[in-house]
Amino acid sequence: MPFRIVIVGTGIAGLSAAIALSNKGHKVTIVEAAFQLQAVGGFVVADANASRCIDQLGTYQKFVEKCGIDHDRILFRRYADGQCVFDIKNTELVDQFNYPRWGVHRADYQQMLYAGAIERSVEVRLGCRVVSVDENCPAVIINGGERVEADLVIGADGVNSVVRKAIIPESDITVRDRGFDVTRVNYPESVILSDPETAPLMEACNGPVGCIPMQPVRRGDTKILCVDYLNPRESDSAPGGARRKDITKIRAYFKPYTSAIQKLMSYVDEAIVWQLHDVTLKSWMSKSGKVILIGDAAHAVLPFSGSGGAMALEDSLALAECLDHASDIDAIPKILQKFQEIRKPRCELIRDHGINVSHLWTMQDGPQQQERDKIFKHKMGFGPQLPPRLPLGELPESPNVPTFQPWLRGYDILEFTKYQLAK
Numbered sequence: 001m002p003f004r005i006v007i008v009g010t011g012i013a014g015l016s017a018a019i020a021l022s023n024k025g026h027k028v029t030i031v032e033a034a035f036q037l038q039a040v041g042g043f044v045v046a047d048a049n050a051s052r053c054i055d056q057l058g059t060y061q062k063f064v065e066k067c068g069i070d071h072d073r074i075l076f077r078r079y080a081d082g083q084c085v086f087d088i089k090n091t092e093l094v095d096q097f098n099y100p101r102w103g104v105h106r107a108d109y110q111q112m113l114y115a116g117a118i119e120r121s122v123e124v125r126l127g128c129r130v131v132s133v134d135e136n137c138p139a140v141i142i143n144g145g146e147r148v149e150a151d152l153v154i155g156a157d158g159v160n161s162v163v164r165k166a167i168i169p170e171s172d173i174t175v176r177d178r179g180f181d182v183t184r185v186n187y188p189e190s191v192i193l194s195d196p197e198t199a200p201l202m203e204a205c206n207g208p209v210g211c212i213p214m215q216p217v218r219r220g221d222t223k224i225l226c227v228d229y230l231n232p233r234e235s236d237s238a239p240g241g242a243r244r245k246d247i248t249k250i251r252a253y254f255k256p257y258t259s260a261i262q263k264l265m266s267y268v269d270e271a272i273v274w275q276l277h278d279v280t281l282k283s284w285m286s287k288s289g290k291v292i293l294i295g296d297a298a299h300a301v302l303p304f305s306g307s308g309g310a311m312a313l314e315d316s317l318a319l320a321e322c323l324d325h326a327s328d329i330d331a332i333p334k335i336l337q338k339f340q341e342i343r344k345p346r347c348e349l350i351r352d353h354g355i356n357v358s359h360l361w362t363m364q365d366g367p368q369q370q371e372r373d374k375i376f377k378h379k380m381g382f383g384p385q386l387p388p389r390l391p392l393g394e395l396p397e398s399p400n401v402p403t404f405q406p407w408l409r410g411y412d413i414l415e416f417t418k419y420q421l422a423k
């Protein structure tokens with residue numbers, strides 16, 4: 001049965017949910033606080049599981065044409081001497097997981113999803129900040145007092161979600177500060193590429209001060225390269241939002257890095273920093289069973305595992321598939337419960353993986369780091385020697401077991417959701 005659905009937020013979660021739900025014939029409206037789509041941000045990885053989701057949404061061709069940058073390899077270097085720590089060819093990933101790993105500029109990614117939503121007649125209302133939620137109707141109340149009513153409200157409004165605050169008791173929300181910041185720096189790409197010392201640096205690099213995912217993230221004539229690097233907390237970030245960061249300090253932090261990286265940092269003309277948190281909830285849905293959270297609003301994770309966006313895509317496809325099993329409005333609460341059972345265990349394991357990786361990527365030199373590099377040399381669990389795929393429905397015991405990486409990247413959310421719904 002087609003439902004009237006209101007989604008809050010035009011991030012990866014909100015837009016992909018709009019596409020998945022309108023593919024199923026639902027009538028979707030999105031309300032977004034910003035007056036235009038946010039065209040900011042750096043590099044995002046779409047791993048094989050995300051690529052599969054984009055295909056299942058019916059937007060893969062557009063994605064490949066408009067924004068995907070096919071990396072021929074994932075290459076990580078030691079920060080101090082530039083030596084290769086690991087090097088995996090994308091063709092190996094395709095052999096293993098059937099889909100490649102893409103690099104995408106966040107703004108292009110969002111534009112592609114936005115175009116997909118508009119093509120499917122989704123109504124997108126920009127400049128509509130949700131200020132409260134009536135979970136029983138359900139409805140959202142936007143600035144100015146207008147009520148937008150629906151059969152189902154989806155909160156896809158990010159890590160500082162207002163919908164979450166309105167429907168989940170404070171005692172059931174855990175927002176953890178793990179002591180990491182993200183620093184966003186802008187480089188004039190043309191300068192970097194024309195300098196023979198910095199041009200090969202368009203690759204990733206990890207070290208104790210920061211993990212730098214350096215990639216040429218935008219096609220076309222963009223001249224500014226924006227990089228979000230992840231770093232253990234420094235004194236100049238503060239809770240409650242982004243701040244401008246002192247560039248001379250950044251240059252000092254990166255003193256132990258190769259001369260090429262130091263040179264790169266000398267080109268930085270602007271930097272902002274903000275604190276990272278992960279979010280764990282007892283429940284993702286309202287007591288009424290008519291409002292559900294997805295994406296970062298439900299389960300923000302540290303970005304070290306590069307999976308938050310992929311989890312948002314998986315949420316969207318799973319939710320649309322689950323709603324197919326709701327024969328009428330009264331069946332929605334039970335089906336949302338099922339959706340949560342399907343999604344929560346995976347998202348929580350990936351949260352733990354993000355925490356583990358945060359320490360791996362930013363280790364000080366020493367025996368632990370040497371041990372880590374030995375493991376990385378063996379391709380971090382990728383490659384033909386991989387353990388066999390876990391039986392459908394089974395979870396890896398922890399992010400540290402060999403079956404974790406294939407489970408993370410080889411996952412087919414539609415296959416898994418259908419399997420769980422049929423049980």
Ligand SMILES: Cc1cc2nc3c(=O)[nH]c(=O)nc-3n(C[C@H](O)[C@H](O)[C@H](O)COP(=O)(O)OP(=O)(O)OC[C@H]3O[C@@H](n4cnc5c(N)ncnc54)[C@H](O)[C@@H]3O)c2cc1C
Nearest residue numbers: 009011012013033044045130157158295296306308309310
């Ligand atoms: C530095 C960094 C690197 C990352 N790298 C990767 C990666 O490589 N791969 C990956 O898969 N993931 C990555 N992630 C995670 C990924 O970016 C997020 O998980 C994903 O973007 C979350 O999308 P979302 O739609 O849930 O939330 P958001 O993108 O935060 O979108 C929320 C939307 O809701 C709107 N909104 C907020 N409040 C209101 C309101 N009151 N009313 C109306 N609208 C509102 C906002 O304006 C926004 O448009 C990274 C994250 C960071 C920080």
